[in-house]
Amino acid sequence: MVVTDSFDIYEIYRALVEQSPGPIALYVGSNMKIAVANDAMLMAYGKDRSVIGKPFSKAVPELNNQPFFGILQEVYKNGIPYFMEASQADVIVDGRLQTFYFNFDYKPLKDKDGKVWGIINTATNITQYVLHKKSVEQTEEMLRLAVDSASMGTWFLDALSRELTSSGRTRELFGFYGKDSLTLEAAMGQIPGSHRQQVIAAIDEAITKDMKYDIEYPVTGYHDQQLRWLRVTGKLYEAEEGKSPFLAGTVLDVTARKQDELRKNDFISMVSHELKTPLTSLIAYLQMLLENAKKGDDSFTIHALEKSNLQLERMRTLIKGFLNISRLDNSGIHLIKKDFDLYNLVLEAVEETRLLVTDHKIIFESCNPIKVHGDPDKLRSVISNLLSNAVKYSQKGKTIEVKCETAATSIQISIKDEGIGIHPRDAKRLFERYYRIESDKTQNISGLGIGLYLSAEIIQRHDGKIWVESTSGKGSTFYFSLPLLKH
Numbered sequence: 001m002v003v004t005d006s007f008d009i010y011e012i013y014r015a016l017v018e019q020s021p022g023p024i025a026l027y028v029g030s031n032m033k034i035a036v037a038n039d040a041m042l043m044a045y046g047k048d049r050s051v052i053g054k055p056f057s058k059a060v061p062e063l064n065n066q067p068f069f070g071i072l073q074e075v076y077k078n079g080i081p082y083f084m085e086a087s088q089a090d091v092i093v094d095g096r097l098q099t100f101y102f103n104f105d106y107k108p109l110k111d112k113d114g115k116v117w118g119i120i121n122t123a124t125n126i127t128q129y130v131l132h133k134k135s136v137e138q139t140e141e142m143l144r145l146a147v148d149s150a151s152m153g154t155w156f157l158d159a160l161s162r163e164l165t166s167s168g169r170t171r172e173l174f175g176f177y178g179k180d181s182l183t184l185e186a187a188m189g190q191i192p193g194s195h196r197q198q199v200i201a202a203i204d205e206a207i208t209k210d211m212k213y214d215i216e217y218p219v220t221g222y223h224d225q226q227l228r229w230l231r232v233t234g235k236l237y238e239a240e241e242g243k244s245p246f247l248a249g250t251v252l253d254v255t256a257r258k259q260d261e262l263r264k265n266d267f268i269s270m271v272s273h274e275l276k277t278p279l280t281s282l283i284a285y286l287q288m289l290l291e292n293a294k295k296g297d298d299s300f301t302i303h304a305l306e307k308s309n310l311q312l313e314r315m316r317t318l319i320k321g322f323l324n325i326s327r328l329d330n331s332g333i334h335l336i337k338k339d340f341d342l343y344n345l346v347l348e349a350v351e352e353t354r355l356l357v358t359d360h361k362i363i364f365e366s367c368n369p370i371k372v373h374g375d376p377d378k379l380r381s382v383i384s385n386l387l388s389n390a391v392k393y394s395q396k397g398k399t400i401e402v403k404c405e406t407a408a409t410s411i412q413i414s415i416k417d418e419g420i421g422i423h424p425r426d427a428k429r430l431f432e433r434y435y436r437i438e439s440d441k442t443q444n445i446s447g448l449g450i451g452l453y454l455s456a457e458i459i460q461r462h463d464g465k466i467w468v469e470s471t472s473g474k475g476s477t478f479y480f481s482l483p484l485l486k487h
């Protein structure tokens with residue numbers, strides 16, 4: 001304390017101490033009598049002004065079995081200042097024992113002979129900061145536990161240098177030993193050629209377009225040569241000061257699920273094969289019956305046979321879809337390509353759908369003949385599928401608009417409906433196998449989630465693109481584009 005004979009200066013110092021937002025107190029004598037304590041310190045004690053003048057241990061008795069009083073006495077005895085960070089203090093505030101955290105400082109005050117006569121106590125209340133840090137640590141710990149118990153691997157990829165940092169589990173999932181180091185190139189080297197490009201493109205997209213990275217692919221283990229299917233997810237994180245942006249995420253072994261899927265596919269494929277032959281002869285008999293009925297005037301029978309025929313055709317399309325899927329798994333879709341007019345094909349598909357669907361209006365703006373090179377049967381099934389979805393996912397009486405637009409090197413076909421629409425979250429996943437949107441709007445619409453998957457595979461094998469633009473509740477437009485035939 002500054003000793004001065006100027007009353008004003010004394011008052012100014014007193015005011016400074018009183019008004020300081022940081023807790024300040026002065027303890028004097030070996031029993032630590034509280035000579036001065038500003039409001040902030042009284043608040044920290046959880047006491048009122050009546051404690052001033054009392055010894056510390058009587059004023060804040062709940063601190064007696066905590067280290068503070070002992071430390072104060074040490075400082076008083078040794079004359080050595082003491083500072084402590086994030087120290088816990090349990091004090092009674094508002095009638096209940098509460099925990100606070102302080103950085104605090106005990107500074108001895110000495111007389112001219114060097115003998116300590118008092119201690120200045122300043123403190124900073126950092127309770128909020130400590131609690132926040134503890135909750136972050138707790139969340140991290142829970143996350144770590146979740147990652148460990150799911151046997152997940154974790155990874156970080158520097159978006160600029162492409163330097164990979166991986167957990168031991170990630171390295172194991174790629175068939176390396178936990179202690180091996182793993183570069184991005186080495187990880188990519190374990191992915192079969194058929195999937196590698198796709199994975200590299202997905203990483204690039206996640207980095208350049210800030211898109212979520214969520215992809216499944218097979219890897220052949222480096223040391224053990226074992227085939228595993230991995231689901232790898234990640235997301236781009238902004239650059240922090242002095243650091244590059246990075247992708248970070250998890251790796252999960254989904255081999256068991258994939259094997260189940262493959263078994264399911266084998267089963268579906270076998271059953272579909274078995275169903276194909278009786279179904280074909282059933283359709284043939286039905287057509288014969290229909291021809292016969294048409295010779296008479298039994299309109300009820302004719303109508304019933306026509307409807308049965310329609311249902312059987314639907315069944316045939318489904319079975320074809322299943323068979324295509326299993327073929328895709330075994331050897332890829334077999335395309336029989338030739339040059340043909342796409343306009344005609346779209347027209348045929350539209351007319352076929354118009355025959356089957358009477359409660360929707362289908363508009364097709366005619367366009368010039370468009371020569372493309374591809375498999376007309378497979379492309380017809382893409383158009384029919386998009387048309388039947390437009391019908392399926394919109395109410396009766398709505399309009400469906402089919403358009404073709406030519407650009408310099410490609411042709412684009414669009415099928416627009418006024419149906420239930422698609423949430424942006426689902427837009428990309430629609431083209432995945434078995435992906436269906438589960439919502440109250442779709443719960444009564446049957447389907448297997450393979451139509452768009454097959455369509456995407458077919459378009460991709462024609463070097464084309466397929467995508468959707470949609471507003472939930474307002475309708476969707478599905479597009480696909482194909483390269484034009486070069487002359």
Ligand code: ADP
Nearest residue numbers: 389390393421436437447448449450451452453
């Ligand atoms: P399916 O219709 O047999 O379920 P698809 O692969 O053809 O399988 O479609 C996948 C999912 O995409 C559907 O389940 C549906 O939720 C959604 N979908 C497809 N077309 C449309 C559309 N025109 N409007 C709204 N949702 C659609």
